[in-house]
Amino acid sequence: MESAIEVRALGKRFGSAVVLDGLDFSVAPGEIFGLLGPNGAGKTTTINILTTLLRADTGTACVDGIDVRREPEQVRRRIAVSGQSAAVDTTLTGAENVRLLARLSALGRRETERRVRELLDRFGLASAAEKSVASYSGGMRRRLDLALSLIVPPRVLFLDEPTTGLDPVSRRELWEAIRVMADEGTTVLLTTQYLEEADRLADRVGVLDAGRAVAIGTPSELKARVGAGVRLRDADGTIVRTVPTDGSVAGIRAAIDQLDARAGGTIDLHEPTLDDVYEALLGHATRTAERIAA
Ligand SMILES: Nc1ncnc2c1ncn2[C@@H]1O[C@H](COP(=O)(O)OP(=O)(O)OP(=O)(O)O)[C@@H](O)[C@H]1O
Ligand SMILES: [Mg+2]
8 A cells, every 4th residue: 555654765964964864765545644753853844845844855754655855735735743732713702713714625604513513512512612721731732722623634743742841641631532543544644752642643653853763663563672660679678779771571680780789779660761762772872752751
């Protein structure tokens, strides 16, 4: 089957700074693909090129089989971009927002009302439909923003850090909504700063570093390359030392043997964080939103 997104040897510079440096990846129809990578890796630049906001210098990119450089208009007709609630008008109610955009998208009156009910219902906003968006929480606004991007169902949906700044409950609700859309056949490309998000949501993940894909695979493949760390705590519970492992039984056993388990000390395993993944894949640690939030 033809890819929903096909990126080949994509290159982009800003002045003398090389931002994309021969980026390759493809996304299958209906797949949720997560782009991970430290700040400045080129995630937003990639989304901007795929959504025709920006032109690549070299290489090719196709969305739904259409070249973004040659036929940007055709690409725009097939995609939606959501993020940072830019489309949401806070002076209107949730229903008014959907209605306005549906009418602007040339839907008829009856079809508009059907979409208003259906979308607000799907994103858990039915009871807040007649309330002003000014009174919505951050999570509700983000869900409304997503609903607005789906008035005309897109073939491919682009989400740049969809849940940054949301609390864990709102984040999970948004994951659920994105998952439902993918199940209905929409291809999703999202960027994220959270390993947990990629883990829960993405079918496959690409890790970007300095404008290249340094690893592509399922979230479990990625985590398996990093493995759990064995942690030694002293009697007070303070972490004394962490030994990284490949996650295998032999690896964990060897790590425990390395630890000087003094009297009163306890040992536990900890799941790899995004920092661990970056450190293992990129060979350097990075400051990530996940660590800042932790
Ligand atoms: N319009 C521009 N002009 C000059 N430099 C730019 C421009 N847009 C992006 N850059 C630079 O390109 C690099 C990649 O930026 P990009 O926004 O794609 O990274 P990102 O992976 O989305 O990072 P973040 O995690 O911070 O969102 C950065 O060094 C950034 O400063
Ligand atoms: Mg970005």
